[in-house]
Amino acid sequence: MSHGPRSGLAAVSSALLAMSRHLEVRDVLKTIVASARELLGAQYAALGVPDDHGGFAQFVVDGVSDEQWRAIGPLPRQHGILASMLHEARAERLADVREDPRFEGWPSAHPEMSDFLGLPIRDGDEVIGALFLANKDCPKPDGGCGFTEDDEELLSILAQHAAIALTNARLYERSRELTIAEERSRLAHELHDAVSQKLFSLRLTAQAAAALVDRDPSRAKGELQQVAALAAEAADELRAAVVELRPAALDEDGLVATLRTQVHVLDRAHTAHVTFRSHGVRALPAAQEEALLRVAQEALHNALRHADATRVDVTLDKHGQGAVLRVSDDGRGFDTRVVRRAGRHLGLVSMRDRAGGVGGALTVESAPGKGTVIEMEVPGG
Secondary structure (H helix, E strand, O other): OOOHHHHHHHHHHHHHHHHHOOHHHHHHHHHHHHHHHHHHHHEEEEEEEEEEOOOOEEEEEEOOOHHHHHOOOOOOOOOHHHHHHHHHHOOEEOHHHHHHHOOOOOOOOOOOOOOOOEEEEEEEEEEEEEEEEEEEEEOOOOOOOOOHHHHHHHHHHHHHHHHHHHHHHHHHHHHHHHHHHHHHHHHHHHHHHHHHHHHHHHHHHHHHHHHHOOOHHHHHHHHHHHHHHHHHHHHHHHHHHHHHHHHOOHHHHHHHHHHHHHHHHHHHOOHHHHHHEEEEEOOOOHHHHHHHHHHHHHHHHHHHHHHOEEEEEEEEEEEEEEEEEEEOOOOOOOOOOOOHOOOOOHOOHHHHHHHHOOOOEEEEOOOOOOOOOEEEEEEOO
């Protein structure tokens, strides 16, 4: 191979391990491209995932600056050599891509490329991507390609594992979408039940107040005060539900900012005082950040809606390479020995599942009249 046998195997092993660490499709694509470019010593690398309309749903590059990429313009279409790799499903190794009869030119800001190696990424009979490299960093024979048969074989091995990693990432994202859909359905049912009960009580109380206005004005006044209180509670339920239903902006804002925003909104929406503090937490793997957010939301839901808490404190701190989340309240608490009833009522089972699903752990401390502390620890990346 282009590298020595030992260094070549070590490089392949390193690339495969890097791919296996990620679950997000975009992260997997970036890792595949960067690994391929480094492994074969190329100046440029790219990977395109086709859509169903003659273009690319995703296109990731390595070796091109952000400024260059923006200047290049829209994503390429499936034409020329790219189309050949996608539709004929065979490798392409060229001494100068610009001299190939299928070459159709580049945008003005596109970097110049000469020798070229590309091949499809396949999942069974389906072509799920096209991976290609350009400008091998090595002396080139006159009129020849810097990429060798050994390079093509090495890239083929990488592409086979890339197909597995990309398929796994897609399955993970699909399963997460289903989980989010299930959560939205659950929240919709909770919202319907909670607000319907409040509105029913509101209606009855208003009717009672109307009947008492003439014969007992003081009692009517009390009933109207109760109407105001019930309306405020219904508004609280709606605000809290909106916060939970709104997609968390983890990709844009990160976990710390997302948690801080949600705690701030809940503090304003509820009579309980809700605080947030964080120290030293760096970006974590996406799956761990989402699990921490969902556990925090569930714990806040319990404290604010079921525990009659007057104060809820949320902290997120660095712990080794990972982080530890702590949600404590001064509410009514419960007997942790009554696991079945409390677990079903407070969502403890789902919280433990979330923690375990990302390699973390969840602990719960509570006692009647003593409040509750829920702590989740994740290992980091």
